[in-house]
Amino acid sequence: MIKDKIILGVDPGTNVMGYGLLKITDNKPSLMVMGMLELKKTDDHYMRLRRIFERIISLIDEFLPDELAIESPFFGKNVQSMLKLGRAQGVAMAAALSRDIPIFEYAPLKIKMSITGNGRAPKEQVAALLQKILKISDDKMPGMFDATDGLAAALCHFYQSNRPQQEKAYTSWKDFIKKNEKRIRNN
DSSP: OOOSEEEEEEEOOSSEEEEEEEEEETTEEEEEEEEEEEOTTOOOHHHHHHHHHHHHHHHHHHHOOSEEEEEOOOOOSOHHHHHHHHHHHHHHHHHHHHTTOOEEEEOHHHHHHHHHSOTTOOHHHHHHHHHHHTTOOGGGSOSSSHHHHHHHHHHHHHHHHTSOOOSSOOSSHHHHHHHTGGGOOOO
C-alpha cells in the first residue's frame, strides 16, 4: 500500500511539455493540478530546454512531489525529433535530480495500458478515462492532450507502485501451477 505522497507526471516535449500532479491520500489518487508549457514561440532550442528545466523546478518547489514519473521517448523514424525529445526528457530529469526526487520512466504503451487496458488507445480515450477515474470536471479538462499525457504518467506510476510484489517470478507454467495449486480447478 502506498503511503501518502505526491507524484509529478511529465510528458516531455520541445513544442509542448505536459504535466500533472497527483496527491495520494489513503491510497486514493486525486488531481492537484495539470497543465502545459507551450514552447513553440521560442525559436532557440536551448532556450526551450532552459524553460523546461525552470518549469519543472518551479513545480517541484511549489508542490513538493515525492517522485517524478516521466514518459520515455518512443522510437520514431525522425532522428532529429528523437534527439530533441530525449533532450527535453533529460532536462526534466536533471531538474528532478537537482532536488533529489526519484525518477520513474514509463513507455507510452505502458502508460496507455495502465489507464485504459489498451496500449494503443487514442489520447482521447486516455483523457476521458482520467477524467472519470479522477472525477475531473469538464471545465478543468485542457483542450490539448499534453497535460493529460503528463497526468497519465503520474497515474500509471501510482498503479505500478501499488502492485503487490511477488516473492519470485515464475520460471515456467509448471512452476506457476506448483505455486498456485489452490487456483487450479479440475472440470
